[in-house]
Amino acid sequence: MSAQIQLPAQIRIGGGAVRELPALLRELGSVRPLLVTDPGMVELGHARLVEGILTDAGLPVSTFSDTEQEPSSASIERGVDAFARDHFDALIALGGGSAIDSAKAIGVLAFHGGRMRDYAVPNDVESSGIPLIAIPTTAGTGSEATRFTVITDSDSQEKMLCRGRAFLPAAAIVDYEFTLTAPARLTADTGIDALTHAIEAYVSRRASPFTDDLALAAMSHLAGNLDRACSTPSDRDAREAMMLGACQAGMAFSNASVCLVHGMSRPVGALFHVPHGLSNAMLLPAVTRFSAAAAPERYARCCVAMGWCGPDTPAPEALAALISGLEALNRRLEVPGPEAFGIVREQWFAHLESMAAQAEASGSPANNPRVPTREEMVALYTEVWGNA
Secondary structure (H helix, E strand, C coil): CCCCCCCCCEEEECCCHHHHHHHHHHHHCCCCEEEECCHHHHHHCHHHHHHHHHHHCCCCCCEECCCCCCCEHHHHHHHHHHHHCCCCCEEEEEECHHHHHHHHHHHHHHHHCCCHHHHECCCECCCCCCCEEEEECCCCCCHHHCCEEEEECCCCCCEEEEECHHHCCCEEEECHHHHHHCCHHHHHHHHHHHHHHHHHHHHCCCCCHHHHHHHHHHHHHHHCCHHHHHHCCCCHHHHHHHHHHHHHHHHHHHHHCCCHHHHHHHHHHHHHCCCHHHHHHHHHHHHHHHHHHHCHHHHHHHHHHCCCCCCCCCHHHHHHHHHHHHHHHHHHCCCCCHHHHCCCHHHHHHCHHHHHHHHHHHCHHHHCCCCCCHHHHHHHHHHHCCCC
């Protein structure tokens, strides 16, 4: 069976790569881009750096920074209004996954019209629109290389997965130097997000030899450097490896899809405002334990790729090492469970059924090696509630 592979037409990667932004814009035929970013990037000075690069190249500078940490359909509509105020011909996304996801959605709505819900799965938006250059500032989502975006419906509070070639950036600039200012908590959460992408891409029912190689390489880079990047933020080698691994994981899951962890994670983020990477981390050990017996050899190879067992380790021992390794990683990185995060117990348990229904509707659990029933997802949500 063949596999369809979709990637950005260009990826510029390495320290200082952001300086190549004007050349990329010229190649795309853009003379008036809109920079989409977030307040944090403005405060850190990253937005000013990009604006200065554009100004020095003789390009006009306009910035929309009113994006949200968990992008909502209302915030996307504000971005569409900003895009409509001038004759912009391209978008530049600067920030973490939220800013990049926002820019993707702004581009699709500005070009095609309608509402964000019109583009949620099971719809596929294949026609291209406004060109987008994505510049990630975290080593996590891989959104710069994916054909997905996740937007919360402002009315229903449902996290909507949107997919299709229209959401794939035309180009990406992957410059690890942006991550040198990322604090430990953000580094940890985004790093586990990227690791989850790589694991789920590898065990997905839609995996292919192309995505397998990317996923395994990503796991090696990420698991081997996440602790160093958190403990020593200035470790440039660790930061560069994390950025490379996150991008590889993004390319892998964009073409193989994510699975049960992401399907169950999205409702947690939407309902309780848990950062996406953190909600993935809460679920990853329990979901891996639930799923591993359905694809033991695949999960065993994940353990080998992460350096947590040897290549000759029998599969049962490798699976045990993988699950214990994920639990130990969460402990080292101080990942809280839902209760420790501060979610009210009554609210968590009142939403179990609706969270399971939303997870199932996203389609991601159907890619899992072991496809769960709603009842099994409710049991998994119950299991992770009190995790430290």
